[in-house]
Amino acid sequence: MLVHLAPRADEFVALLAKRLPERTLRHSISVANFIGGIAEQAGVDRDDAITAGLLHDMFKATKAHELLAAAERYEIPITPIQREKPMLLHGAVAAEEARRNLGVTSDGVYEAMFWHTTGRAGLGRVGLALYFCDFAEPLRTMPESAEARARLASDGFIPALLYVAERKVEHVRAKYTVDPATEAFFGWLQQEYR
Ligand SMILES: [Fe+2]
Ligand SMILES: [Fe+2]
Known part of the structure; x- marks a missing residue:
């Protein structure tokens, strides 16, 4: 598998296997394989992308009160929406954990993991690639994920990314209060790339 070509991939997979249910573990490896395969097309360093x-979902199975405690310990600012739904903190806590305890030093990787759920205005390239791949990885069964992969092949990274952002925002608007970071990300993407 492609992920095993990256330094430390085996170490990270072993760590994930201890803390994630099978389904999330398979999703994480699938995202890593997918993002590694499109790294060049997305304009990112392949090892960073992998x-x-x-690691982006390494706190996905962590209990709400533990996520809140970790966020407080790491001095991550907690928004009212995140306090209500602590699962929204899983990316931010993963970013801090990777930097503080796993020796992951790349700022791009930190930002990508931190913001992978909502995006943010000005998100860097690794962040854009992760945002895209988290939605479009081949184990996702929604038709929109297949469509995103098809658009990547036919139209390239940015048009495929815009498609994903539109689908995600539509979905969130229909179901929940939209996080201000998501709105800002979406507005910025439209302005920057449309
Ligand atoms: Fe996630
Ligand atoms: Fe994910």
Whole structure:
């Protein structure tokens, strides 16, 4: 598998296997494989992309009160929406954990993991690639994920990314209060790339 070509991939997979249910583990490896395969097309360093892909959901199975405690310990600012739904902190806590305890030093990887759920205005390239791959990785069964992969092949990274951002925002608007970071990300993407 492609992820095993990246330094430390085996170490990270072993760590994930201890803390994630099978389904999330398979998703994480699938994101890593996918993002590694499109790294050049997305304009990102392949090892950084694979690291972000592998580790982005490492707190996905962590209990709400533990996520809140970790966020407080790491001095991550907690928004009212996140206090209500602590699962929204899983990316931010993963970013801090990777930097503080796993020796992951790349700022791009940190930002990508931190913001992978909502995006943010000005998100860097690794972040854009992770945002895209988290939605479009081949184990996702939604038709929109297949469509995103098809658009990547036919139209390239940015048009495929815009498609994903539109689908995600539509979905969130229909179901929940939209996080201000998501709105800002979406507005910025439209302005920057449309
Ligand atoms: Fe996630
Ligand atoms: Fe994910």
